[in-house]
Amino acid sequence: MTLRTGSEVFDWLDTRAAARAKAGLTRTLRPRPETATVLDLAGNDYLGLTRDPRVTTAAAEAALAWGAGSTGSRLVTGTTDLHAELESELAEFCGFPSALVFATGYAANLGVIAALSGPGTVLVTDEYNHASLIDGGRLSRAETVVVPHRDVEAFRAALAGRTRKRALVVTDSVFSVDGDLAPLAELASACRDHGAGLVVDDAHGLGVLGAGEGAAAAAGLAGAPDVVVTTTLSKSLGAQGGAVMASERVIAHLVDTARSFIFDTGLAPSAVAGALAALRVVRADPLLPGRARAVARELAQRLSAAGLQASSPEAAVVSVRVPSPAQALEWSQRCRAEGVAVGCFRPPSVPDRVSRLRLTARADLTPDDITTAIDVITRTAPA
Structure with missing residues (x-):
């Protein structure tokens, strides 16, 4: 009897991979070095707090005190005093009665x-909602109606x-592709006229707006009983996790019913402590978010003046449209070089299937940093 190896079971993957390569849609993992070797306008560190000593020191001290991980789900051993502090201070800062920390922003939306x-x-x-919101709807088994972008x-x-x-x-609050805002006040009015709740993913708004x-x-x-806000701790707060x-x-x-909370290992204390320290930095410096928005506006204005098709940012995201996926990839590689x-x-990361370079403004960028970025992006643009 000859044993079959089963090596052909996943042969179909090769066909799919070839199709993606032909369309210019192959993804590549690129390890980030320990020290900054490039000017980073790709990450979501809007306030420049990921490497802030106040944040990194808090994270390191928490790891030494509580260990490298949370050891279990939040309902078993995964909750520490730090989790409770972060939830209390985050709710107070954002104007809500209560908050709950999840392992990731994705898990928060699913739950x-x-x-x-x-x-x-x-x-x-909204048709441009983040993938985590779309997947949450699929898991919910609710009837889903997708409507045109920002169409109240x-x-x-x-x-x-x-x-x-x-x-x-x-809806997203700030849409991550072009950085435009959802008409939240108008959507809340529509919800109240028709007895609906409003769920807002504020991943790109917390710390920026x-x-x-x-x-x-x-x-x-803020604080409205019919409004629920989700967010991430991995962007403006420079750490990891969701809330x-x-x-x-x-x-x-x-706490009683969200499966991605009940059955997931709790967020590591080091990440909680880092996010809490970053939140306290933001509370102590209310001008910091405005600086991120100002950098975004300057980037957009100077790119547009150079003849590029840049979006008009309402938060800290700027996008520049590119004719094809292959050109977008080549342009980004030239910029990195x-x-x-x-x-x-x-595609499929962009709902309108139009490729883009996406720039994230940071509050800590200097005038020289901005000039360097503009020079490189415009000089390497496709002919």
Whole structure:
């Protein structure tokens, strides 16, 4: 009897890989060096706090005190005093009664949407929402209606025409591709007119909008009982993890029912301590978020003046459109070779399937840094 090895089971992967390569959509992991060797406009460290000594020292001290990991789920051994401190201070800063820390922002979105919806709910979602919001809807088994980007009347029509009693409107606050803002005040009004809740992913708004409190506060929605805000601790706060801010009864419901909270290992104490230290830096320097937004505006204005198709940033994200995925990849590689790291967004990461270079402004960029970035990006642009 000849034993089959089963080596052909995944042969179909080769066909898929070849198709991606032909379309210029192959992804590559590129390890980041310990020390900065390029000017980084690719990461999401909007306030420049990832390497801030106040943040790194807090993270290191927490690792020494609590260990390298949290040792279990939040409901078993994964909650420390640091988790409780971060939840309390984050909720207070953003103007909500309560908060809950998850292992990642992705897990927070999965947990919130699944726990607050289900088969008897309609989810009305923006077509440009982040993948974690889309996946949360899929896991929830709720009916999902996808509406055109930032189209308030389309949201209203979907809510008005639903056949199920419960409904949630789900949106990013700052859309990560072009950096434009959701019309949160108008969406909240539509929700209240039609008895729906509003879930806002503020991953790119926390630490950037207002004095850092984020998009809900800027829209006058902080603390509203029908609004739930999710966020990440890995962007402006320079650490790792996710969080949800909402009413006390929503948070209590998540503790009891959110599977990505109950069954996931808790966020490591070092990451919690780093995020908490960064939050305290933001609270102590309310001008810091404005500096990130000012850098973004300057980058966009100077790139547009150079003839490039740059977006008009409303937060700290600037994108530059590129005709093809292959050109976007080549352009980003030329920029890196010249000492400037920029993001390369290609399908399927871009919902409109238009490739882009994506630049993230940082509050700690100097005038010389900005000039260097503009020079490299414009000089290496496709002919």
